[in-house]
Amino acid sequence: MTDSQEFADGTGGPQNRADTSRLTLRRCGNSHAFFFAYESCPLCGGKLESFASSPDAELISHTVVRVSPTGSPFALGLARAASGAQTLCIIEGELEKDPGRNVVITERDGLYYAAPRKTEA
Amino acid sequence: MNRIKIKSSCLTRIGRRDEDLVTLFLEALRGVLRGTDPGRVADVYVASYAPSELCGLPRPLESVRQAIHGEFPGLRAAFRGIYKTGGDALFNALEDIDRRSPRDSREVVVVGAEKMTHLPPAQVAGFLSQRENPHDRSYGATLPALGALVTRSYMSAYDIPERALHQVAVKNHEHGSKNPNAHFRKTVTLEEVASSPLVCDPLRRLHCAPTSDGAAAVLLSRAEGAVWYRGWGKGTDVPLFQERRDISRFAATAQAAARAFDRAAASPRDMDLVEIHDAFTSFELINLEEMGFFPMGSAWRELEEGGLRINTSLAVNPSGGMKAKGHPIGCTGVSASVEIHEQLTGGAGERQHRGARLGAIQSAGGVSNESYVFVIDAVS
Numbered sequence: 447m448t449d450s451q452e453f454a455d456g457t458g459g460p461q462n463r464a465d466t467s468r469l470t471l472r473r474c475g476n477s478h479a480f481f482f483a484y485e486s487c488p489l490c491g492g493k494l495e496s497f498a499s500s501p502d503a504e505l506i507s508h509t510v511v512r513v514s515p516t517g518s519p520f521a522l523g524l525a526r527a528a529s530g531a532q533t534l535c536i537i538e539g540e541l542e543k544d545p546g547r548n549v550v551i552t553e554r555d556g557l558y559y560a561a562p563r564k565t566e567a
Numbered sequence: 568m569n570r571i572k573i574k575s576s577c578l579t580r581i582g583r584r585d586e587d588l589v590t591l592f593l594e595a596l597r598g599v600l601r602g603t604d605p606g607r608v609a610d611v612y613v614a615s616y617a618p619s620e621l622c623g624l625p626r627p628l629e630s631v632r633q634a635i636h637g638e639f640p641g642l643r644a645a646f647r648g649i650y651k652t653g654g655d656a657l658f659n660a661l662e663d664i665d666r667r668s669p670r671d672s673r674e675v676v677v678v679g680a681e682k683m684t685h686l687p688p689a690q691v692a693g694f695l696s697q698r699e700n701p702h703d704r705s706y707g708a709t710l711p712a713l714g715a716l717v718t719r720s721y722m723s724a725y726d727i728p729e730r731a732l733h734q735v736a737v738k739n740h741e742h743g744s745k746n747p748n749a750h751f752r753k754t755v756t757l758e759e760v761a762s763s764p765l766v767c768d769p770l771r772r773l774h775c776a777p778t779s780d781g782a783a784a785v786l787l788s789r790a791e792g793a794v795w796y797r798g799w800g801k802g803t804d805v806p807l808f809q810e811r812r813d814i815s816r817f818a819a820t821a822q823a824a825a826r827a828f829d830r831a832a833a834s835p836r837d838m839d840l841v842e843i844h845d846a847f848t849s850f851e852l853i854n855l856e857e858m859g860f861f862p863m864g865s866a867w868r869e870l871e872e873g874g875l876r877i878n879t880s881l882a883v884n885p886s887g888g889m890k891a892k893g894h895p896i897g898c899t900g901v902s903a904s905v906e907i908h909e910q911l912t913g914g915a916g917e918r919q920h921r922g923a924r925l926g927a928i929q930s931a932g933g934v935s936n937e938s939y940v941f942v943i944d945a946v947s
Binding site: 509514534 | 688689690692693696702703705706707708709711712715716717719720723764765766767768769770805806807808809810811814
């Protein structure tokens with residue numbers, strides 16, 4: 447991805463091009479978009495190319511995993527970007543609180559994290 | 568002669584068992600081969616979800632084969648597997664038999680077993696997730712965690728009240744209380760379910776099937792048997808859970824049911840009873856709807872009105888289901904055939920469904936990554 451690339455998912459993307467929170471996702475010619483780094487499109491077999499995506503996403507579902515192999519509770523969700531790409535995500539913030547539907551996705555160490563989107567005052 | 572029949576079936580007691588995995592396999596084999604000639608068995612299809620991880624068997628199929636040969640020296644069959652689920656093993660057995668000559672009178676055993684209760688539940692959840700997709704595992708997404716994501720999405724999409732999840736548990740425990748082989752033979756109240764601890768919200772402990780030990784087997788024959796597999800079908804979903812367009816639906820079950828009912832030339836409304844995948848109580852409702860028994864989001868209303876119980880127009884999970892009968896994973900898909908066999912031959916005792924003539928089974932792997940549906944009919 448270069449700074450000259452446009453945000454093609456219809457969200458407009460972050461205003462600040464230096465913003466490290468923007469995401470690089472993959473998409474085929476049939477507009478099937480993915481967070482996961484597939485070799486080729488799992489839906490149509492097409493070639494996948496990277497594109498820059500806004501980190502804004504909708505939380506489709508979430509849960510607090512209270513019985514986990516690590517013994518520590520954590521919040522897990524499934525989020526969908528405007529391009530239709532979906533990912534599992536660790537929800538950051540208070541476990542008991544409903545995280546709402548609008549979240550911002552960040553990537554760290556190969557995992558995606560979701561935090562409630564801050565609305566402007 | 569064309570029909571593939573169940574000649575005999577056996578379910579061991581399900582629950583916390585002291586015996587090891589191989590001994591459980593043998594117990595089911597002993598039951599299903601009683602009074603028959605083991606020399607007529609051509610193939611043994613073996614199912615167990617995680618025998619290496621849970622029981623430390625480095626070569627589980629070989630361990631089972633050696634033990635069976637030790638006990639049944641006359642059984643010189645080919646061993647096939649190990650399949651992860653009983654439904655998978657049964658489906659493959661039926662497909663293979665169906666390809667043979669109708670005059671081939673050799674018999675086939677399908678046997679499934681699991682040993683799980685010797686380990687703490689959180690450790691079992693960790694081992695089971697190892698058998699699932701490593702991508703999901705990297706997020707700590709256990710099966711209950713993914714099940715909870717499905718459940719919340721389903722409840723939201725169709726405005727399902729939490730009470731509906733409780734009612735499935737109450738019904739299945741009521742059925743399980745009549746099953747001498749069930750893991751749980753005690754009834755539970757709505758209040759007990761509602762106040763049980765959260766596992767992965769909205770799923771509570773009493774919404775979830777337990778980890779169990781046990782085994783089941785069926786002996787398939789073209790020549791003898793009082794019931795036959797009239798149809799069967801398999802469906803699959805996208806490999807990664809996160810790529811599903813609608814996680815409130817089980818596309819694999821819909822595909823499997825359409826294929827099985829088409830092959831059987833039957834429809835859901837012809838069924839008297841169904842054994843269905845209820846690893847989580849919400850899954851029973853979703854699977855019933857995906858099979859075509861009810862429109863999406865409406866099965867709970869039938870339950871609310873007193874239906875889905877033994878001796879109503881459709882008995883759902885008369886065995887107690889995975890919820891109360893228990894869920895030794897590799898055994899479960901086979902045990903459903905045992906239940907339908909007993910029901911259609913009038914051998915279900917206290918939980919006998921009056922007039923049971925035609926039954927269906929739905930069995931799944933993972934979070935409905937793959938699903939199997941079977942239609943079983945009484946031989947006229």
